[in-house]
Amino acid sequence: MKAISYRRYGGPEVLEYGDLPEPKLGPDHVLVKVRAAGVNPVDWKAREGHLDGVLDTVFPVVPGWDVAGVVVQPGPSVPEFAVGDEVMGYVREDFLSRGTCAEYVAAPVRTLARKPRNLTFEEAACLPLAGLTAYQVLTQALSIGQGDTVLVHAAAGGVGSMAVQLAHHFGARVIGTASEPSHEYLRDLGAEPVTYGDGLAERVRALAPDGVQAVFDTIGGDTLAVSAELLAQGGRLASITDPAVTTLGGRYVFVRPNTADLYRLSELAEEEVIEVRVARSFPLERTADAHRLNEEGHTRGKIVVTVDWES
Structure with missing residues (x-):
């Protein structure tokens, strides 16, 4: 699969676009075909090594914790989702390695909820974190x-x-x-x-x-x-x-994945209580530019990376 990754800590220049193995699907995981990945300050802070004292790092690291996409395959112990379901998630695990800036991500079921029906994939990817x-x-x-x-x-x-x-x-x-x-x-x-x-x-x-x-x-x-x-x-x-x-x-407070909270946010988005503003969208191969803009800290709304699929 195509993905963004880094093999050492550093600035945006350490981000590489290329091929990585498709992630393995664990029993409690869902394989998601990524349509969009939100960019957050924690992404570039992790890339610079600021989370090294908190989370183990397994290089190469695919950055990104926010995602919106389509279920390709649920794990054998996941009855909550089926192939074709549109989902969003805050895909944070207890180590840094397989993030959401890729064509596919294996997401723990505890990190996912169904995508709000009235939001685009780009908007939904900006909501979880x-x-x-x-x-x-x-x-x-x-x-x-x-x-x-x-x-x-x-x-x-x-x-x-x-x-x-x-x-x-x-x-x-x-x-x-x-x-x-x-x-x-x-x-x-x-x-x-x-x-x-x-x-x-x-x-x-x-x-x-x-x-x-x-x-x-x-x-x-x-x-x-x-x-x-x-x-x-x-x-x-x-x-x-x-x-x-x-x-x-x-x-x-350090935010934690919570399915119930994610579903409540999805409901509030569908009720138009909350709206998501996408400040800027970048294609996957330009994730480094998305990180640079996020580091400036002056955007109104959210920055998102998108993955284009022909089908």
């Missing part, structure tokens, strides 16, 4: 509900835009940080935009003088420290980037 991250932080770490005011950082990005829409659906008031050009986009999603950077605390306090009930941090560092100061009495703080959040009484 970002959607699961937002959903799990809001429902488990922050317990967002009716009447809460929640501050979402980098609210125009892939995870942030999902968090804005979900928090709004849960009945919360949402304040979102973003650059000025993204403010109208945030208003369309249901958030009150504020510009990040110097003076952020004062701008947020102008909108929420009594503080916010929750902060969804996607940046870390100084932004995290400022966020803790903006919490109301009893407020909740969660970060997906900075483990130091625990020293401030908050929770560090």
Whole structure:
């Protein structure tokens, strides 16, 4: 099969396009014919070796954890899916090796759900990791509900835009940080935009003088420290980037595959509660360009890699 892979850690230049063996199908796995693979910051961070202390790496590594495609063959202990089913998934295993930037991926059944019927493959491939991250932080770490005011950082990005829409659906008031050009986009999603950077605390306090009930941090560092100061009495703080959040009484969250959560996201997409915006699409052989754009960190929405099939 054609695939993108890397045989050593490094920049986008280590990504190679070429032939690799088709993945073997384990009993609890589903062989998926990939139509699209979402690109996330974790992909290039893994490529640079930042996850080396957390996950074993088996070179060559095929990057990518997000996928949307069609079931080619279910494993012998998988009754949930049949040949021809359209699926999406957050295909993260406990090691780095066989990712989704390839013509085929063998996905553990626990990582998959049926693709939303109203989304294209490109849109569906952008939903799992970002959607699961937002959903799990809001429902488990922050317990967002009716009447809460929640501050979402980098609210125009892939995870942030999902968090804005979900928090709004849960009945919360949402304040979102973003650059000025993204403010109208945030208003369309249901958030009150504020510009990040110097003076952020004062701008947020102008909108929420009594503080916010929750902060969804996607940046870390100084932004995290400022966020803790903006919490109301009893407020909740969660970060997906900075483990130091625990020293401030908050929770560090690393998203996990969860079929039930994926199905709930699929339902919300079909109900048009959440929308997925594809910022840019690249063919598989240009995955390095997709990584470069993602590393810049200024896209509004998600970046996706597509696999073309004649049939």
